[in-house]
Structure formats: C-alpha cells, structure tokens
Amino acid sequence: MGSGNDRLKRRVLAGELQSYYRRLFKQYGPQHWWPGSGPFEVIVGAILTQNTAWQNVEQAIRNLKEAGLLTPAALLRIPTRKLARLIRPSGYFNIKAARLKEFIRFLFDEYGGSVRRMFKEDPACLRKKLLNVKGVGPETADSILLYAGGFPVFVVDAYTRRVFHRHGLAHRKMDYHDLQALIISALPKDPSLFNEFHALIVKVGKEHCGREPDCEGCPLQRFLEGRAPISW
DNA sequence: GACCAGGCACATC
DNA sequence: GATGTGCATGGT
Numbered sequence: 707m708g709s710g711n712d713r714l715k716r717r718v719l720a721g722e723l724q725s726y727y728r729r730l731f732k733q734y735g736p737q738h739w740w741p742g743s744g745p746f747e748v749i750v751g752a753i754l755t756q757n758t759a760w761q762n763v764e765q766a767i768r769n770l771k772e773a774g775l776l777t778p779a780a781l782l783r784i785p786t787r788k789l790a791r792l793i794r795p796s797g798y799f800n801i802k803a804a805r806l807k808e809f810i811r812f813l814f815d816e817y818g819g820s821v822r823r824m825f826k827e828d829p830a831c832l833r834k835k836l837l838n839v840k841g842v843g844p845e846t847a848d849s850i851l852l853y854a855g856g857f858p859v860f861v862v863d864a865y866t867r868r869v870f871h872r873h874g875l876a877h878r879k880m881d882y883h884d885l886q887a888l889i890i891s892a893l894p895k896d897p898s899l900f901n902e903f904h905a906l907i908v909k910v911g912k913e914h915c916g917r918e919p920d921c922e923g924c925p926l927q928r929f930l931e932g933r934a935p936i937s938w
Numbered sequence: 939g940a941c942c943a944g945g946c947a948c949a950t951c
Numbered sequence: 952g953a954t955g956t957g958c959a960t961g962g963t
C-alpha cells in the first residue's frame with residue numbers, strides 16, 4: 707500500500723468511516739466498555755472474554771473480586787485448579803485459568819508484577835511480547851493495549867470482519883493485520899475513538915450484521931446505500 | 939434442543 | 952499456509 711491509488715482509496719474509506727462512526731455514536735451513544743475497571747481487571751477480562759459472551763465474564767470477574775483475588779500477586783499464588791473453579795461461568799475455564807497464569811507469570815518475569823511498568827514499554831515491543839504469551843493472540847493483545855493501556859490500537863474481531871465484509875468495506879479474506887492496518891490508516895490515532903468505534907461495531911454487528919444474508923434496516927447499509935462498494 | 943458469544947493453540951493435510 | 956477441532960458456560 708503506497709501507490710496514489712491506494713492513498714485515494716484510503717481517503718475515501720477514511721471519510722466513510724469517520725462519518726459512519728459519528729452516526730453510530732449519535733444513534734447508540736457511548737458503549738462504556740470496561741466501565742470503571744482498572745487496567746488489571748481489563749486484562750483479566752480480555753482473556754476471559756475470548757469467544758465468550760461478556761455477561762458470563764462479568765460473573766467470573768465478580769467471583770474473583772469477592773474472593774479478593776483480582777490482583778497480580780493473588781493470582782500468582784492461587785492454584786490453577788482453584789482459579790478454574792472461580793472463573794467457571796466464563797466457559798473454557800481450564801484453558802482460561804492456564805492462560806491467566808501464563809500472563810501472570812509473564813507479568814512477574816518481565817515487570818515484577820507491575821501493570822504500570824508493563825505499559826511503560828513501547829507499545830509495538832509490548833505487543834510482540836504479549837503475543838509470545840501462550841493464550842494471548844492478536845485480538846487479546848490489542849484489547850490489552852487499547853482498553854487497558856490506552857494505546858491507539860484498533861481491535862479487529864469477528865464482528866469487525868463480518869461488518870466490514872458485509873458492506874463491501876474489506877475483503878473477506880483479509881487477515882487480521884491487513885484489516886487492522888487498513889482501519890488504523892484511515893482514522894485519527896485516537897485511543898478513545900478506537901475504543902468507542904470498536905464497541906459500536908460490535909453493537910451494530912449484534913443487531914444487524916448477523917448471519918442473515920442481507921442487512922436490511924442496518925444503519926451501515928442505509929449509510930452506504932447508493933455508493934459503489936470499495937474494492938481493495 | 940440448537941445456536942451463539944468481545945479467540946486461541948494445536949494437529950493435520 | 953489453509954483448514955479443522957477442542958475447549959464449556961449461560962442466555963436466547
């Protein structure tokens with residue numbers, strides 16, 4: 707991506723996306739993802755919510771809080787089996803207990819257990835390290851960087867893919883990083899924008915861009931009506 | 939009872 | 952490198 711043609715397409719997409727974001731925000735308002743949670747709780751939530759409805763994650767986090775275990779030091783000490791029992795409502799509890807432990811070990815090995823110290827790291831470098839933690843993939847790493855660290859990283863998820871593909875804004879086969887780069891290059895590098903936009907995409911994805919073959923009544927469809935699909 | 943949800947690692951071809 | 956599979960609960 708570097709030709710004049712690509713730059714033009716990017717500007718077109720940028721215009722579409724920014725305008726679309728404003729409309730979504732106006733229609734749905736702020737989504738309050740991870741309201742009032744500290745960075746550590748956000749990280750735990752990012753791991754627990756993998757392929758899981760958020761409602762189930764809330765219960766698991768509540769259990770951890772009530773047990774007084776929602777700190778790096780406490781999760782370092784707790785046996786994996788006991789952790790699994792507490793996070794049971796979030797599903798895949800054995801896997802996720804192991805993943806939380808992996809992250810905690812990484813946090814202590816690299817940063818002495820301090821989330822604040824971890825986020826002093828250069829974000830690109832931190833991202834690479836996070837991806838080396840077993841159980842942290844691209845989406846979880848980016849959720850951690852954006853929602854816990856406040857770095858301007860766009861989180862691509864199943865909804866983002868579905869919504870963008872459905873409306874001709876991206877190829878279905880674009881991989882995670884291609885789609886992410888496309889979106890980031892089209893928008894101002896503003897963490898709160900990325901934060902809210904991603905949450906709004908999930909919202910509209912749930913309501914309109916499900917598995918049905920068309921998107922009748924979908925705000926994005928109405929917005930794009932009459933415009934030629936962008937072909938990348 | 940089927941389907942889905944704010945993924946990821948691992949096996950296999 | 953692409954595609955398939957296991958992991959598991961709770962809501963609709």
